[in-house]
Amino acid sequence: MSVRLEKNGAIARLVLDRPEARNAINMDMWRAFPGLIANAVSDRSIRVLELRAAEGSGAFCAGADIKELLANKDDMDWRDANQAEINRVQHELARAAIPTVAFVDGDCVGGGCGLALACDIRVATKRARFGITPGKLGLVYPLHDVKLLVDLVGPGQAKRILFTGQLLDAAEAQRIGLIEIIADQTDELIEDILAASTYSAIENKHFVRRVLDGQVDDDNHTLRMFGAAFTREDFEEGTRAFVEKRKPSFRG
Structure with missing residues (x-):
């Protein structure tokens, strides 16, 4: 499986691990997320859920699996099912009962950026880049994800991101409110959350x-x-x- 759940004491981690595709998310991964989120939230020993890429992935997430999308572009049933799975994951992650933290190292694009938006707090390394690129594919970003984006950066910056598909570096992402912290790890933040x-x-x-x-x-x-x-x-x-x-x- 290309996404898994790891537990360590009071911390659970959703780990994206599909390095051969720069962690691009396919249908199987979207379908796996809800069960993993529910597993973490229902475990009373877990107090923080972190989303991150596996070591050596080369990117946080390259977005949706475009090859899979192209292979099924004419299948309306598949497209509808895929969109339903994306919406479900985003909704459940954004409303997970415990605090959630996204740790972004490398490129965080499209659907991957949507996952980060759905978390409560975003920590990124200086190597991170953020982009929402449906405009470069002639597509539309899901409404729920657009709301998450607007909630963070406001309508003007959201339009800039959506209209241009530009990749923003970590400093710019922090300046406009897309991320909260630039750091090489989340340990200090999570320790502070667990101490409260x-x-x-x-x-x-x-x-x-x-x-x-x-x-x-x-x-x-x-x-x-x-x-x-x-x-x-x-x-x-x-x-x-x-x-x-x-x-x-x-x-x-």
């Missing part, structure tokens, strides 16, 4: 998603979740640690 309350991260992630999906005022659910936090062990531990001037030890 996972309960807080999960609920704050839900709140951010609600805002991105158009909610602007509290409702009964958000008010209830805000109030419930004061009754949980994490609040007790966090406040005790603050008073005692020590780092909190959350159970996760």
Whole structure:
């Protein structure tokens, strides 16, 4: 299989491993993603999900498998099924219950860029380049992925990226908000996430998603979740640690 799930303590990693195709994503890979994401999210020991390429891949992801796309371009049923799988993966990754981090080293193009967009935080090396290139193929980028892009960079920069298909280096990607951090690894970021309350991260992630999906005022659910936090062990531990001037030890 060209995508797999690895677990190490509280961290799960979705690993793209198809180096012969620069990690281009084919139908089998799209179909494999949901089960792997569900496996990570349902494991109560896992607190962070990282998306990365296997060592030595040469690219984070070259995008969709164009050879497979050309071979099936006249098959409407295949095209519809392929698009449904892409939409499912993007939707489930963007709404995974735990924090998600994309680590990008090398080119991150098209559908690969969509995967990075669907993660909560993007870390990239200086070697990374980002591009969304359907405009160079006469195609259209999926609406859900366009929304993820606009949410990050705004409509003007999104149009620039989509209209031109340009490859942006890591510095430019960070300048416009496409990525958050330029670094050679994610260890420090993930350690900081794990040191904080996972309960807080999960609920704050839900709140951010609600805002991105158009909610602007509290409702009964958000008010209830805000109030419930004061009754949980994490609040007790966090406040005790603050008073005692020590780092909190959350159970996760």
